[in-house]
Amino acid sequence: MLTNKEIEKAYNKIKKEWSKNLKKKGVKLPRLKSGEKFSKDALVLVYLYKNINEVVSKNELTSFVRKFYNDTNDVQQARHLANGKGWNVISGTRHDQEAELRGLGSGDYMLVDLEQVHPNFAHGRRQSRLKGDDEWESIKKHYNYRCATCGSREGEANLHYPSSTTYLQQGHMDPNKPLDSNNTIPQCEKCNRPDRNYFVYNKKGRVIKISDPRFILKSNKDIQIKALQFLIEQFPGFNEIHIKNKS
Secondary structure: OOOHHHHHHHHHHHHHHHHHHHHHHOOOOOOOEEOOEEOHHHHHHHHHHHOOOOOEEHHHHHHHHHOOOOOOOOOOHHHHHHHHOOEOEEEOOOOOHHHHHOOOOOOEEEEOOOOOEOOOOHHHOOOEOOOHHHHHHHHHHHOOOEOOOOOOEOOOEOOOOOOOEOOEEEEEOOOOOOEOOOOEEEEEOOOOOHHHHHEEEOOOOOEEEEOOHHHHHHOOHHHHHHHHHHHHHHOOOHHHHHHHHHO
8 A cells, every 4th residue: 555655756757758748749747736635537547656567466556546545446547647648558448559469468457658648648659731621531442441561441340459459550662751642651549559650661561760768778788788899899989989979
């Protein structure tokens, strides 16, 4: 059971990371208190944060919130924090791609990090510059209504996840640029998952570059060290130049 001081301390840490990484992306920070009591959203976010990258069940969240709101029957705040407010909380109930890989079951949640927005958060998405539905339809037709990356056809079973029906989404070729006619490929929801923002794709849906260097943090330590050694070899004298510029 977290004490009030522990909750406030954790909330302040979350707020600091939110200000640095998420505020500019439109993610909404819940109020710490509603009147004289902690808000339910803040309680759930703090609990997920204290167990970051660990599986948390809805029953756990409900039991925790019930300590402050004894009439609580079913906590829905984790879902609202993800879709409504933009926090990168994955759900086993929604069968998120990453949730399946991490072994979340129905009713399970996980706060992945305090850096990325949830993929289904509308305010966190880059705005599409396509000229209406007709241009998007034209792009899908060009690809024969198939995912550019895996080839799954819209309205049919996903080739790699047969239990899922394919729905094509507007995928960025380069996530650092706007969604326009020269930067959009159709991708199924499985290929257009959160971690795709780390890569640059070509028109055939193949990865050709890394767009976000933080991708390396998903690798094992030995791979990170090898990457560092490789970059030092590629940029001899970088340390000296970097230090000189800082002084």
